[in-house]
Amino acid sequence: MERDPTTRKLMYFCWGYLLFWFALRLIHSGLFLLAPDEANYWQWGRHLDWSYHDQSPMIGWMIHLATSMLGHTERAVRLPSVISVTLASIYLVLLARRWFGPRTARAVAILSQSVLLFNVGGLMATADGLQAAAWAAVLYHGARAYEENTWGQWLAAGTWFGLGLLSKYTMVLVAPCIFGFGLMSPAHRNRLATLKPYAGLLLGLVIFMPVICWNAAHHWNSIRHVAYIGGANRGFSLHFRFLGDFIASQAALLSPLVFLAICRSWFKTFVDKGADRAWMPKYLLWTSLPVVAGFALLSLHTRVYGNWPGAGYLAAIVLAAFTLLDGKEGKQARRRYWVWTLVSSYALTLVVLIHTVWPFLPIPPDLDRTATELCGWDQLGTRVAAEVKSMPRPERTFIFGRRYQIASELAFYVPGQPFTVSINRWNRPNVYDYWFDDGQLLGMDAVGVTRSKDDRRLLQQVFRSVGPPLPVTLSDRRRGLLGKRREIPVRTLYIYRCFSFKGGLRWIPPDKNDIRAF
Numbered sequence: 001m002e003r004d005p006t007t008r009k010l011m012y013f014c015w016g017y018l019l020f021w022f023a024l025r026l027i028h029s030g031l032f033l034l035a036p037d038e039a040n041y042w043q044w045g046r047h048l049d050w051s052y053h054d055q056s057p058m059i060g061w062m063i064h065l066a067t068s069m070l071g072h073t074e075r076a077v078r079l080p081s082v083i084s085v086t087l088a089s090i091y092l093v094l095l096a097r098r099w100f101g102p103r104t105a106r107a108v109a110i111l112s113q114s115v116l117l118f119n120v121g122g123l124m125a126t127a128d129g130l131q132a133a134a135w136a137a138v139l140y141h142g143a144r145a146y147e148e149n150t151w152g153q154w155l156a157a158g159t160w161f162g163l164g165l166l167s168k169y170t171m172v173l174v175a176p177c178i179f180g181f182g183l184m185s186p187a188h189r190n191r192l193a194t195l196k197p198y199a200g201l202l203l204g205l206v207i208f209m210p211v212i213c214w215n216a217a218h219h220w221n222s223i224r225h226v227a228y229i230g231g232a233n234r235g236f237s238l239h240f241r242f243l244g245d246f247i248a249s250q251a252a253l254l255s256p257l258v259f260l261a262i263c264r265s266w267f268k269t270f271v272d273k274g275a276d277r278a279w280m281p282k283y284l285l286w287t288s289l290p291v292v293a294g295f296a297l298l299s300l301h302t303r304v305y306g307n308w309p310g311a312g313y314l315a316a317i318v319l320a321a322f323t324l325l326d327g328k329e330g331k332q333a334r335r336r337y338w339v340w341t342l343v344s345s346y347a348l349t350l351v352v353l354i355h356t357v358w359p360f361l362p363i364p365p366d367l368d369r370t371a372t373e374l375c376g377w378d379q380l381g382t383r384v385a386a387e388v389k390s391m392p393r394p395e396r397t398f399i400f401g402r403r404y405q406i407a408s409e410l411a412f413y414v415p416g417q418p419f420t421v422s423i424n425r426w427n428r429p430n431v432y433d434y435w436f437d438d439g440q441l442l443g444m445d446a447v448g449v450t451r452s453k454d455d456r457r458l459l460q461q462v463f464r465s466v467g468p469p470l471p472v473t474l475s476d477r478r479r480g481l482l483g484k485r486r487e488i489p490v491r492t493l494y495i496y497r498c499f500s501f502k503g504g505l506r507w508i509p510p511d512k513n514d515i516r517a518f
Helices: 005-028 036-046 058-070 074-100 102-114 116-123 127-148 151-165 169-184 189-193 196-207 209-217 221-229 243-254 256-271 279-286 289-298 312-325 331-357 369-374 377-390 404-413
Strands: 397-401 420-422 445-450 463-466 470-476 488-501
Touching: 005 074, 005 102, 005 116, 005 331, 036 058, 036 074, 036 404, 058 074, 058 127, 074 102, 074 116, 074 127, 074 312, 102 116, 102 312, 102 331, 116 127, 116 243, 116 331, 127 151, 127 169, 127 196, 127 279, 127 312, 151 169, 151 196, 169 189, 169 196, 169 279, 169 289, 189 196, 196 209, 209 221, 243 256, 243 289, 256 279, 256 312, 256 331, 279 289, 279 312, 289 312, 312 331, 331 369, 369 488, 377 397, 377 404, 377 445, 377 470, 377 488, 397 404, 404 420, 404 445
Parallel strands: 397 420, 397 445
Antiparallel strands: 445 488, 463 488, 470 488
């Protein structure tokens, strides 16, 4: 319990502020439809396994737990992410409070809740939110382990490291960052001469063992997938084609002023040679800058998605808050920058969150990602259900998508939430290859959805006969800020009535040298 009244009040503010944003995200999470990737992760929860083709299994496990208790709703699917980002925020505040004081802790609480990237991770059912909680916990317990060198803190860091690996593979990056700091810090290097940090690391790897065993039994397909999206299938080359996109995506997801504040804090900490309480800023530098810089370098070879380096910004947020508040030089200028940073960051986040539910920005539907990703899936589900009922053998008719995203949305939004199939033959391997095989569906009819009106010839390769495409236009039916319902066409998909499945679900590699082929 804090004894100093001022400290106590500041910490009460921190916990109350985080609780407010937790409640806000919890309410908001049930107000819009699932995005395709969210529906896919929900499918993971219905097909429990030790791991999955695309990613570590924690998101599927947690969604299964949440929906088992609360039902199969959008809010239940997103609950693990809502809780996880709040837990990450708590750990960041604890870290700031312990090493920088309550005023920096308050600044971290305020700044962290303003960042669009963290709010997206705390609302959408993806692995990023779960990884954020584990990464922030490792930061905190790893710092305490360096300070105290106790078995309890090293093992706590190792436990969270393992849980993070079960959430997302990029969690592996935090280990070399923390060990790198220890090697470069004369005051902490002796900690690495004991067994404790390696026991923590080993504990994390033991926790991760289910994923290793699953991959060993499945041709290391997850490693092949990660290598592929990392550009391993392309010949080695360096270019600047994607670097600008990477920098722009980071500035947009953080807000430009937050991004600049973080870059400033990295530079100031890197060049600072002072010894006074300098080890914690250096620790935060080591656990943030190498992650972001590594993905920046990767963008010189292949396209890097904006969320990939997201965990690296957790330590950076604490470092930026401390740097902006620390010292007396340029106090007024720093205070103005701090205010404008918060105003711009909260404005960007609130605009996106409001527009997601109550659209008000004048964006063309085909350019509005909140519309193309989130709208119309319930309409499609109702239409597909009607087509299934009209088939000659509805009880012997399965539902499919030509892509896993559509198959997953159909599974969630077709009334009754039936099991659905993704025909991957012409696209790429994914989790559906592990759930269904041809023998389960031979001779059955199907109703499927694709993006193209020209897919009939392709589908005739796997069905004896295929009807003409039936266009279905998905509309944005969200209400605006003034309560006026809008009915704006967003995209057109095509329904196919197919008869007597011949086989051919699985992906066929177009190139035998494709790293994903085995």
